[in-house]
Amino acid sequence: MVERSLARASKHVFPRTVRFADIDSQGHVNNVRFLDYLEDARFGMLHVDLHKEGEETFKGLVVARHEIDYLRPLSFRADPVLVETWVTEIRPVRFTLDYEIRDDEEVFVRARSVIVAYDVENATPRRLSQNELTYLRRFA
DSSP states (O other): OOOOOTTOOOOOOEOOOOGGGBBTTTSOOOOOOOHHHHHHHHHIIIIHEEEHHTOOOSSEEEEEEEEEEEOSOBBOOSSSSEEEOOOOOOOEEEEEEEEEEOOSOOOOEEEEEEEEEEEETTTEEEOOOHHHHHHHOOOO
């Protein structure tokens, strides 16, 4: 089970609508679709929000690992769920994000992703920039 490493970390909160296409034949969000929820939240945190702030967004990131604990089924609903994301580890070339997909009463999923900074042009890992490190520390 993914442990919650930093209970006091600042969290990025991304409201995610449950789409009809997310629902499987059993009437709940299919397990694989939760990866989309994590991706949407991660993109919001590392690209959209920075762009809105007029800051440079993260460039060249790859997911090295996902770990997901499915705690409760999530059914179709009108209100969005919240994908809360925070940073639990920062290294020179990678960082770890922890997530909870939840509403005000229940946690449906806990997850963790290891993200590697990547130089697309040279197809090699790269060091995180000072700006990237500073931004990540806001959520650590």
